Amino acid sequence: MIGIGAGDPDHLTLQAAKAIGRTDVFFLLDKGETKASLIDLRERIIRAYSKPSKRIVEGRDPDRDRNPADYTGTVADWRHRRSLVLEELITEYLKDDQNGSILVWGDPSLYDSTIAILEEILERGAIEFEFDVIPGISSVSALAAKHRIGLNRVGQPIQITTGRRLAEGWPDGVDDVVVMLDAQQAFTRHPEAQIYWGAYVSTEDELLAAGTVAEVGDEIVTTRTEARERHGWIMDTYLLRRPPATDR
Template sequence: MRKICVVGIGAGDPDHLTLQAAKAIGRTDVFFLLDKGETKASLIELRERLIRGYSQPRKRIIEGRDPDRDRTPADYTGTVADWRHRRSLVLEELIVEHLKDDETGSILVWGDPGLYDSTIAILEEILERGAVEFEFEVIPGISSVSALAAKHRVGLNRVGQPFQITTGRRLAEGWPEGADDVVVMLDAQHAFTKYPDADIYWGAYVSTPDELLAAGPVAEVGDEIVKTRTEARERHGWIMDTYLLRRPGRESR
């Protein structure tokens, strides 16, 4: 039986790699990398650095082309579902062609595989089609959310209170009910600017050499974050940022 490890490798700092993840990399025969193009070469470079540092000499690295998708679609859910399906076809072909029986393949996932990542769902789709059989396990990693909180030296929740993780698309529709603390990912429209009375703890490329951080009331730092974010995206060709948005008035835990 083939086996696949979905390995969370952290938010960008090579030191985020857990001992469990390092052991998984060490027993891997084949690494599957989906190339996102030249603008995101640094994402591939970190994975290759970890492979060099912890893998066995006989390992094989197989690269595939990650399908493109519309980043501003009219039908967001349908567009993401189609993109995941096309990704599953690419990965399935790589597994069938390059992973032999009794071998272990690994997919190194940025951050944590259980938080806003499609790899688990894609592997489930491949198994449902039945063209190839394998077992898979998931190894957690340090997420950008955890790294952001650590960089700002702030807790995500306050005493006895919940917090919610959501997207910029959802935040633009309104502040989530039942939570005064909201962690936001994937916010291309700067939805935080709708809430000038909130405090924001923002970070981009967190835990990488390109890290950018800002914090304060949205009314005071919001415009600067928008400017910094826009310039960084133009400079790098991509951006990954996360922020904690907090309504004032409660003691932090």
């Protein structure tokens, strides 16, 4: 399992490049025509660093409801169906003496399901394999670099969460919150906070904005809506930083 960074091919680490060079079979899950660019980048990276004899095997990524009543149950079902697709591909295309790789956006440890999916496959016991995880540059670290900021203030904690959780209220005990997967655009509820926002970070389509939510919130909402319509998908991340309690 290879973290390939947030979208810039130069994010690839030497460790990741070496692992790609050892790979016999690459497994890609196709998310459909609207997200073809996600597959294209992976294939560019594979061509640049893999051996000539490698194979690329694609499976169809199962669809899921993006606004379900039962979010946890829906995600669990989606992961299960993904595991069945991947298990079938591994069984059919990977020989006992070969190395297979899955290229993961950003870093596999942060809001990605691939580790859990491989563990579910192993728990079923139909096939056996060992796997390693190679870290990558996350969208969070890429966002901070693009805005030239640190994620935390001196001696203070940060929390990484989702838009769904932020919509329920600002987390206790922190003034700096990194938010991912925010279809609700929950930042609009905090006009006093400073926001450092980015979409498609480190790709050719990169969009950035910074300021207080009161100043740039409407602009971000409009930009985000237009970009999603244009591309058919969006991946954005932001740091929301509110004044210390003594200043509020």
